[in-house]
Amino acid sequence: xxxxxxxxxxxxxxxxxxxxxxxxxxxxxxxxxLQAVVQRAYEHVPLLRQRMDSNRFTPRQLKSLxxxxxxxxxxxNDLRDTYPYGLFASPLSDIVRLHASxxxxxxPIVVAYTREDIDVWTQVMVRSLAACGVxxxxxxxxxxxxxxxxxxxxAHYGAEQLGATVIPISGGNTDxxxxxxQDFNVxxxxxxxxxxxxxxxxxxELGVDIRKTALRKGVFGAExxxxxxxxxxxxxxxxxxxxxxxxxxxxxxxxxxxxxxxxGPHIFEDHFYPEVIDxxxxxxxxxxxxxxxxxxxxxxxxxxxxxxxxxxITAITSEPCAxxxxxxxxxxxxxxxxxxxxxxGVNVFPSQIEAALLSVEGVQPHYQIVLTRExxxxxxxxxxxxxxxxxxxRVSALExxxxxxxxAISTTTGLHAKISLxxxxxxxxxxxKAKRVIDKRNMG
Amino acid sequence: xxxxxxxxxxxxxxxxxxxxxxxxxxxxxxxxxxxxADTQQFGILRLIIRDWQKAKEVLEKMGFVVNVTEVVATExxxxxxxxxxILEIIQKNGxxxxxxxxxxxxxxxxxxxxxxxxxxxxxxKALQNHRKNVLGPVELYNRE
Numbered sequence: 124x125x126x127x128x129x130x131x132x133x134x135x136x137x138x139x140x141x142x143x144x145x146x147x148x149x150x151x152x153x154x155x156x157l158q159a160v161v162q163r164a165y166e167h168v169p170l171l172r173q174r175m176d177s178n179r180f181t182p183r184q185l186k187s188l189x190x191x192x193x194x195x196x197x198x199x200n201d202l203r204d205t206y207p208y209g210l211f212a213s214p215l216s217d218i219v220r221l222h223a224s225x226x227x228x229x230x231p232i233v234v235a236y237t238r239e240d241i242d243v244w245t246q247v248m249v250r251s252l253a254a255c256g257v258x259x260x261x262x263x264x265x266x267x268x269x270x271x272x273x274x275x276x277x278a279h280y281g282a283e284q285l286g287a288t289v290i291p292i293s294g295g296n297t298d299x300x301x302x303x304x305q306d307f308n309v310x311x312x313x314x315x316x317x318x319x320x321x322x323x324x325x326x327x328e329l330g331v332d333i334r335k336t337a338l339r340k341g342v343f344g345a346e347x348x349x350x351x352x353x354x355x356x357x358x359x360x361x362x363x364x365x366x367x368x369x370x371x372x373x374x375x376x377x378x379x380x381x382x383x384x385x386x387g388p389h390i391f392e393d394h395f396y397p398e399v400i401d402x403x404x405x406x407x408x409x410x411x412x413x414x415x416x417x418x419x420x421x422x423x424x425x426x427x428x429x430x431x432x433x434x435x436i437t438a439i440t441s442e443p444c445a446x447x448x449x450x451x452x453x454x455x456x457x458x459x460x461x462x463x464x465x466x467x468g469v470n471v472f473p474s475q476i477e478a479a480l481l482s483v484e485g486v487q488p489h490y491q492i493v494l495t496r497e498x499x500x501x502x503x504x505x506x507x508x509x510x511x512x513x514x515x516x517r518v519s520a521l522e523x524x525x526x527x528x529x530x531a532i533s534t535t536t537g538l539h540a541k542i543s544l545x546x547x548x549x550x551x552x553x554x555x556k557a558k559r560v561i562d563k564r565n566m567g
Numbered sequence: 568x569x570x571x572x573x574x575x576x577x578x579x580x581x582x583x584x585x586x587x588x589x590x591x592x593x594x595x596x597x598x599x600x601x602x603x604a605d606t607q608q609f610g611i612l613r614l615i616i617r618d619w620q621k622a623k624e625v626l627e628k629m630g631f632v633v634n635v636t637e638v639v640a641t642e643x644x645x646x647x648x649x650x651x652x653i654l655e656i657i658q659k660n661g662x663x664x665x666x667x668x669x670x671x672x673x674x675x676x677x678x679x680x681x682x683x684x685x686x687x688x689x690x691x692k693a694l695q696n697h698r699k700n701v702l703g704p705v706e707l708y709n710r711e
Contacts, residue, residue, distance in 0.1 A: 509576045509632050516574040516636045516683070517665060518604050518611060525608070544609055546578050548630045 136253035138246070138285070141393050142448045149449060150188060152393050156421035158185050161194065164427045167212035170205060171197070171429060191396070191419065192407055197431045202232035202372065213237050213425040223271040224371035225463075225470040229478040229535050231271070234371050235425040241280070243422045244374050247391045248281020251380035254389065254448075255340060255365040257311050259286030262337075264304060266314035267345065267468075269293040273375030274345050274468070278313045281377065287311070294318070297325045308337045315468035316341075316348040316356065316364070320499035323359050334361040342367050344376055345468035347456050353385075366455060372431055373418050379453060384445050387452040394422045397451065398430070399439050402460045413438045415460050416453065434461045464560065466494065466501045471536045473559040476505060479531040485512040486528065491550050492540075496564040503540040505532060508547050568691050568701045569637040570681070571619045576632050577603075577610040587612065587626065594625045599711060600670035600681075613668075615640075615681065617708040638683050639690055640707055642700040645671065645678045653680060653699060660693040662686060672710040679707070 144152070162182040164171040174195040175181070184190060202210060203226045211218065219238050223231035236244065257263070263282045269275030275293055282289045292303055294314070300322060303309065312319065319341055326333050341356065344367035356364045368388045369376035378395050379388035390397050396419040399408045408414040416433045420426075437453045444452060464471045473492060480488045489508035494501060507528060515521055525542045532540050577583050584603075591598060599615040613636075616622045623633050643649040650669070657664065665683040672679070679702070684690040691701050 511632050511634075514574075514576050514632045514634055516572075516611065516613070516634050518606055521576075521609065521611070522606065544576070544578075546576060546583070546630075547632050549578075 133258065136258065138249045139253045142250060142254065142389065142391075142450055144393065144449055146449050149392060153396055153421060154185075154188055156393075157188065157191065157396060157419065158182065160419070160421055160423070160427045161185055161429060163212055163424070164429055168210055168427070170201060170210065171427075188396075191398070191430065194430050196405065196417065197429055199227065199232065199372070199432075199434070203227060203230065206230050207233040208235075210426055211235050212427055218425050220276075222273045222276075222371055222375065224273070225472060225475065225536065227472045227474050229475060229482070232372065234273070234375075237424045240374075240423050240425050243394060244277060244377060245280040245284045247374065247377035247394055248277055249285050250391060251367055251377050252281055252285050252287070252311075252342065254380045254382050255342065255363070256383055257282075257285065257287065257340060257342075261287045261310045261340075262290070262308055263287045263311045263313060264290045264292055264300070264307070264309040266292055266294055266300060266312060266318065267376075272469075273369070273371045277369070277375035277377060278342070282313075297322060298329075301326055301329065301331055304333075304338060305331065305336055310337050311340045311342065312338060312362075313342045315345045316343040316352055317346065317467065317496070317499050317501060319343060319356060319360075319364075320352070323356070324498050333359070338362050340365065342380075344368060346465040347458070349457070350455070368453065368456065370418075370433060370435075372428055373420055373433075374423065378418065382444060382446040382448060386444065387440065387454055389444070389446075389448050389450040389452050390439075392450050394420070396421055397439055397453070399437065400432075402432075402436075408438075410439050410441050410451075413454070416456075434459045434463060436460055462560070464492075464494070464562075466503055466538060469537055471538060475535050476532060476540075476559075479535040480505075480507065480528065482531050482535075483524070483527045485510070486524075487513075489547075489550050490559070492560045494560065494562045494564050501564060503538055504543055505540045506543045506545045506550060508550050509544050510547065513544075568639070568695075568703050569687055570615065570640045570702070570704055570707060572636045572638045572681070572683075573614045573616060573619055573623060573626070574634045574636060575612045575614070575626065577612050579605070579607075579609055584612065586629075587631070590625060590629050591616075591622060594621065596622050596625065597711070599672075599708070600668070600679075602666075602668040602681075604666065615670075617704070617711065636683060637687055638681050639687050639694075640702045641680050641682070641694055642677045642702060643680055645676050649678065650680065653694070656693055656697045656699065657682075657684075657690060660689065662690045662693065675710065679710075 165182050217237045218235045220236040226232045267274030341364045353364045365381045368379040379390040398417040399414040402415040416435045420428045435456045441451045477488045480486050487510050491506045493504040529542045602613045604611045663685045667682045669680050
């Protein structure tokens with residue numbers, strides 16, 4: 124569906140119609156789709172069928188939305204354990220796209236899409252852009268990474284379907300980004316919030332005033348960011364900064380998006396059913412109470428996700444929003460309930476770093492990850508203790524070792540980390556869980 | 568006819584070198600000479616010590632990682648051309664030098680060159696064939 128709207132200030136885009144469904148109708152749609160997806164998962168995904176069987180649950184028992192609570196949860200390790208294709212409900216011949224995201228070990232987690240899934244994804248991305256006022260007349264600079272990461276292609280397909288003019292610039296090369304931003308009369312930018320701040324810093328150095336460009340909106344996500352950061356972005360650049368939420372396991376970006384009132388992303392509930400649970404007990408919490416966000420995909424075919432624990436900590440609010448949307452909102456995501464790090468928008472688990480270190484001969488995983496933010500960009504230093512086995516009398520041997528470690532980490536995580544060899548027993552050994560990460564980034 | 572050299576890993580932080588020297592001093596161990604190889608990230612401290620076994624023990628107790636390497640010490644006259652002669656012999660015999668350093672004891676008019684070779688035994692033979700004096704530990708430390 125392509126409706127061309129060149130009125131940049133039109134308050135409502137036709138694609139946003141489902142955002143305003145009356146609640147009773149929304150619930151009907153959700154229940155109907157939930158029953159279908161649970162049936163599909165039961166029939167086609169062995170792991171989920173097994174789990175439902177051991178809980179003595181059959182899809183026919185799903186008579187109301189609340190019955191979802193009888194269904195077992197899915198966790199990230201389930202994707203790891205079924206790597207690569209174990210959770211697919213469609214045959215590979217129907218799958219037209221694969222993406223990958225960080226797993227807890229050396230292997231990534233794999234997500235799959237049928238043609239219809241891509242259409243759903245595209246639609247929620249159209250609705251995301253439309254929700255914050257982006258229209259077909261906009262010129263969009265997509266600086267999310269293109270590739271296995273879902274950010275780049277997700278934003279791209281949505282922007283193109285909207286009818287806007289898309290620049291698939293991907294990430295990196297800041298000077299070129301600024302040149303394109305100015306020369307191509309870009310009106311909307313999509314990237315991580317920290318990268319945008321980095322662009323602003325560089326613009327200042329080059330004497331470029333972003334305020335004087337055509338840029339008016341930013342669609343920022345892939346990492347947590349604070350209200351303070353939003354104000355800083357808006358004050359320094361003159362643009363409006365919107366928070367987009369998503370995760371590869373559910374679909375990619377486009378699970379939730381802020382409206383012009385900027386008071387927390389609206390979840391596209393007709394496609395993603397949200398719950399917030401107590402991470403320790405698994406009990407569903409009421410509106411307004413903080414807990415772990417759990418999402419169920421209502422429309423995906425290739426990889427239906429039933430009650431997926433996202434590890435993101437937030438609260439749901441169904442209080443009516445001034446925009447008139449009946450979709451609930453989530454509070455801005457600040458922290459996680461696991462040890463996953465987000466570095467320059469990339470998900471990294473300390474256990475991946477550990478796996479990388481162990482893959483280098485002779486290296487013992489006595490390490491610490493130190494995160495800093497310099498000029499608004501995340502920097503990673505991995506400190507590794509020298510052991511007798513690692514130590515060589517020759518400088519070149521130690522330099523080669525450092526390179527091997529750096530290569531192992533970049534292969535596993537995609538990160539370029541600075542490797543520092545440190546003296547033995549300088550990294551604290553703790554009694555309980557080792558403090559692997561020292562995060563010195565001031566997120567505000 | 569090789570000398571045992573200790574090597575230690577050093578982070579590029581102030582005070583680490585002096586901590587090592589103090590540890591050895593407390594244990595009444597004399598350092599004949601030392602050499603410090605450095606990069607931006609770290610340094611490798613190499614020590615020639617008569618009581619190297621005791622020194623290794625003491626340093627390891629302090630938590631240092633200590634390597635032992637066999638190096639070749641040869642004597643050279645402390646005059647221009649002395650070192651060049653040695654190096655010519657080594658080069659002619661196709662022997663690769665990993666690193667080297669030099670020092671003198673205050674007795675006598677000869678200097679000591681310390682080499683780490685890939686193939687130390689070949690180097691020793693080559694030097695001895697050219698009538699150069701390769702010092703074993705007894706002879707070396709007698710000069711201390």
